[in-house]
Amino acid sequence: MLRGWVEFSVCGKYPERFINITSRHRVRLWKVRRSDDRFTACMYRSDYRRIRPLARGAGVRLKVMQKGGLPTLLYRYRERVGILIGACAFVLSIFVMSLFIWSVDITGLETVSRSEMNDVLRNHGLYIGAFKPLLDYQRLARDVMIERHEIGWMAVNVTGSYASVEIKEEAVPPEVDDVYSPCNVKARSDGVIVRIEAAEGETVVMEGSGVIEGQLIVSGIRTDEKGTHRLVHADARVMARTMRQASFSMKEQMKLLRPNAEEAERRELNFLGLRLPYRVGAVDSPNAVSNTTTEVPAPLGITLPIGVVTDHVSALSEEEIILDDNSAEELLAREAQLYEVFALQNCAIESREYHMEHNGGVYTLYATYTCVEDIAYTEPIGTDENTDLTPYVAPTENKK
Amino acid sequence: MKEHPKETKRKTSFLSTLNAPCIELSGNRELLIEGSKGVLSYSADSVRVNTGGMIVNIAGRELDLRCISDSALIIDGFIMSLSFTV
Numbered sequence: 001m002l003r004g005w006v007e008f009s010v011c012g013k014y015p016e017r018f019i020n021i022t023s024r025h026r027v028r029l030w031k032v033r034r035s036d037d038r039f040t041a042c043m044y045r046s047d048y049r050r051i052r053p054l055a056r057g058a059g060v061r062l063k064v065m066q067k068g069g070l071p072t073l074l075y076r077y078r079e080r081v082g083i084l085i086g087a088c089a090f091v092l093s094i095f096v097m098s099l100f101i102w103s104v105d106i107t108g109l110e111t112v113s114r115s116e117m118n119d120v121l122r123n124h125g126l127y128i129g130a131f132k133p134l135l136d137y138q139r140l141a142r143d144v145m146i147e148r149h150e151i152g153w154m155a156v157n158v159t160g161s162y163a164s165v166e167i168k169e170e171a172v173p174p175e176v177d178d179v180y181s182p183c184n185v186k187a188r189s190d191g192v193i194v195r196i197e198a199a200e201g202e203t204v205v206m207e208g209s210g211v212i213e214g215q216l217i218v219s220g221i222r223t224d225e226k227g228t229h230r231l232v233h234a235d236a237r238v239m240a241r242t243m244r245q246a247s248f249s250m251k252e253q254m255k256l257l258r259p260n261a262e263e264a265e266r267r268e269l270n271f272l273g274l275r276l277p278y279r280v281g282a283v284d285s286p287n288a289v290s291n292t293t294t295e296v297p298a299p300l301g302i303t304l305p306i307g308v309v310t311d312h313v314s315a316l317s318e319e320e321i322i323l324d325d326n327s328a329e330e331l332l333a334r335e336a337q338l339y340e341v342f343a344l345q346n347c348a349i350e351s352r353e354y355h356m357e358h359n360g361g362v363y364t365l366y367a368t369y370t371c372v373e374d375i376a377y378t379e380p381i382g383t384d385e386n387t388d389l390t391p392y393v394a395p396t397e398n399k400k
Numbered sequence: 401m402k403e404h405p406k407e408t409k410r411k412t413s414f415l416s417t418l419n420a421p422c423i424e425l426s427g428n429r430e431l432l433i434e435g436s437k438g439v440l441s442y443s444a445d446s447v448r449v450n451t452g453g454m455i456v457n458i459a460g461r462e463l464d465l466r467c468i469s470d471s472a473l474i475i476d477g478f479i480m481s482l483s484f485t486v
Binding site for chain 1: 463
């Protein structure tokens, strides 16, 4: 294809003689076909020029039937310089573009965020548009692993202009519960005991009794029949009915930002990390919200280094409103619901009471919750010789 | 010193093998001849190839010379018979 080929026909008295002459002169023939008194064959363009005088000597006549290959193509378009320049520019651009990273793909992330990892890789020289010959992938992986301890293993594989970063995060050993050191179970907050599920230790509080914050519930000191004390790791689940109070406030006068009809669109061409704006729009309002989308073409699964970043800006206008009782109650009730979802997620809410007040232009919602929750927490027992263990000893009913 | 008659015969046979063409036939569709000295005649039905010590006659249908170089050639087509003229 690069050398160019010629398909020709040979006619004469002894065409075989011509075949032998060509083979003697180390000229390669192919697609030799006989038809009637002539045959057709193909040979390289450069060989054809050399073989013409020899054909005359062999007594045969050659006639070109078809030409092909790169030299023929160049000759055909010799007048059209633009096509030639365009083809050269295309080949050159492909060559130059292959020297840069087009896309970076990160796999294996679990706790580390993708944007954070992108920033780390960027700091170490791996980003879209990075010059490939300057990158040392092994060193990069090593440096990142040294910098970020949460990354246990990392590899950078570059196929063409596509960089694939494989990451295995370091396995954190699970925390081992201390089940041997002696401790007591105490109350985290005030409440009435509903149920005690003691796995170890001496229960010192009966179900149904009230406890205050910090009160001993299950003792870590066990006393046997002979009166000998033994320290154990007390473990219990103490379900108690507790009261929780919360208040939520809101001013009567509120400023709201609402989107108006004013909108604008900004567009940028992202080429190897270089952003070229080609549509500029702006809104007059000082407050605005923008929504950015990036479109990157990926034909046949190959992400190209070119993309369009569209920034859709919506203007917001400031409005002042005065809340009435109903809307204030509705808004504050929503806040109370959020409080229940996030702050009381470990509690079973038995009942709730709301009370709203309006004083000095401020609405306040007071919420009182009755919950059932686990109020147990463990506190280690000091084991020095001077430690007074008397307060931890469970009162025995059969004391004589 | 007199050479052993058996040894002389073996040597002669080996030398003649070196001069002989190498012919490779794939089914009856393709024939490769290495060590050809020239094509004596060529038509769609028969090809005669000079290999120096003998002439290889190939008869068949739709015979094409797929590739010819200075010492080898490949014949394509339906080969019906192969004979040698020594």
